[in-house]
Amino acid sequence: MEKELVNTVLEKEFNELSSNERIALNDYCSSEEEFEQLKMVFLSVEALKKSETIVPRTETKSSLDDIFAQKHGHKPRAIWYNSALVVLYPKEKAFVKRPLVQIAAIGLLFLLAYPLINSTKIQDLTETQLAEVKVEKQNAKPSRVKTSNPVSTDSNVETVIEPIIYTRSEHADPIYEEVMVATAEMSVEEYIPEPEVVFAAEPAMAERPDGIYTGSSTITFSQPASAQPQVFDLLTSTF
Amino acid sequence: MKIFRAQHNTFSDEELMQAISKGDKRAFDELYNRYAAALLRYFMRMLWKDREKSEDFVHDLFAKIVNKPEYFDPTRSFKTWVYSVANNMCKNEYKKAEVRKGMSNGLDNHYALSDTSVNVMNEVQDSFFQEAFVKNLAELDDKHKEAFSLRHIEGLSIKEIAEVLEINEGTVKSRLFYATKYLAESLKEFNPIENR
Numbered sequence A: 001m002e003k004e005l006v007n008t009v010l011e012k013e014f015n016e017l018s019s020n021e022r023i024a025l026n027d028y029c030s031s032e033e034e035f036e037q038l039k040m041v042f043l044s045v046e047a048l049k050k051s052e053t054i055v056p057r058t059e060t061k062s063s064l065d066d067i068f069a070q071k072h073g074h075k076p077r078a079i080w081y082n083s084a085l086v087v088l089y090p091k092e093k094a095f096v097k098r099p100l101v102q103i104a105a106i107g108l109l110f111l112l113a114y115p116l117i118n119s120t121k122i123q124d125l126t127e128t129q130l131a132e133v134k135v136e137k138q139n140a141k142p143s144r145v146k147t148s149n150p151v152s153t154d155s156n157v158e159t160v161i162e163p164i165i166y167t168r169s170e171h172a173d174p175i176y177e178e179v180m181v182a183t184a185e186m187s188v189e190e191y192i193p194e195p196e197v198v199f200a201a202e203p204a205m206a207e208r209p210d211g212i213y214t215g216s217s218t219i220t221f222s223q224p225a226s227a228q229p230q231v232f233d234l235l236t237s238t239f
Numbered sequence B: 001m002k003i004f005r006a007q008h009n010t011f012s013d014e015e016l017m018q019a020i021s022k023g024d025k026r027a028f029d030e031l032y033n034r035y036a037a038a039l040l041r042y043f044m045r046m047l048w049k050d051r052e053k054s055e056d057f058v059h060d061l062f063a064k065i066v067n068k069p070e071y072f073d074p075t076r077s078f079k080t081w082v083y084s085v086a087n088n089m090c091k092n093e094y095k096k097a098e099v100r101k102g103m104s105n106g107l108d109n110h111y112a113l114s115d116t117s118v119n120v121m122n123e124v125q126d127s128f129f130q131e132a133f134v135k136n137l138a139e140l141d142d143k144h145k146e147a148f149s150l151r152h153i154e155g156l157s158i159k160e161i162a163e164v165l166e167i168n169e170g171t172v173k174s175r176l177f178y179a180t181k182y183l184a185e186s187l188k189e190f191n192p193i194e195n196r
Helices: A003-011 A019-024 A032-051 A058-072 A080-088 A099-140 A229-236 B013-021 B025-046 B051-067 B078-101 B107-116 B120-124 B128-139 B142-153 B158-165 B169-186
Strands: A175-179 A188-192
Touching: A003 A019, A003 A032, A032 B128, A032 B142, A032 B169, A058 B025, A058 B051, A080 A099, B013 B025, B013 B051, B013 B078, B025 B051, B025 B078, B025 B142, B051 B078, B078 B142, B078 B158, B128 B142, B128 B169, B142 B158, B142 B169, B158 B169
Parallel strands: none
Antiparallel strands: A175 A188
């Protein structure tokens, strides 16, 4: 029986059959009763196919594998990456204990730490570069070497290097500062020494407690009364 | 050096056989996966549901494939070839059984044996109807049973069955007709129309 006819028997009822189908099935079934019996046969076959889930035992396969190995006289060809994977990625080990995973983890750590390491290196480099630049600057400063006789033609005469000694008075140029006063007619130039002279007696305050104002750059202080006889007389006057 | 594995599951049966003859183990594995279970079921049906014997037959058949792959003619269909080998193995077993038992037909005797052993169908489906079908199929004459099994259970075409059984297609159709009618008649008692 053709497959189409089997499907027809399985899918249709007897009264649903077309005339052509009835003719085709005439040899097998001529009545509804025979048709139902035929249907049961094919339903049983379908059920049997579905119910047959048995598979050969593993021993059978392993025995056949041995026969195959004996016949061909060699073990299954190992593929290089398979053997490498066995070492690097052994499935019997825990995931974190597999070398490939560990290597990957180290690589990842290095990748993450690289910017940090690199920035430290740059910092060190900049520091050293700065130090070098300083040294270069120091070296690049003119030594201001003066020779006693720069145009001397006598090679035997050694040039005497006389270092220039700068005195504080020479070096510190006086700074003049214009101070605006209340009167428009007057303009006073004050002499401000540089660097600022600090007296020991001066408190670290701009505004002194005795009411005498000291400016930021101009320092004034009161003289003792003994040094000013008019003030002394005034203080010691009796009524 | 092969970097990627050949896709053996896309190979035809005949290509796999050629690869097996060259010692390709994975080709053998693929062929085994395709046919081992089906052949085991076939042997179970044909050999009175004797699981041990069926396992042995599957083993012997695949051992033949490994040891003598040249027996297979690549111009032929592997499926018909392997079922014809399986069928011949069953026939040989019938002959041996006849000699052992001193009977002209040991089929009924073997079926009685299978009743005492583990019945696979009983394990799967506890159905009287199904049991009756299996019983009647087993009771069927060898030549009709093999034709019916190959056609309706293994899914071979009429032409393929003719090749397997080495008979002409007309004979196959005749055997199928007889087997179908016999099974339908044997299941009469379960017919719902009959029991109305």
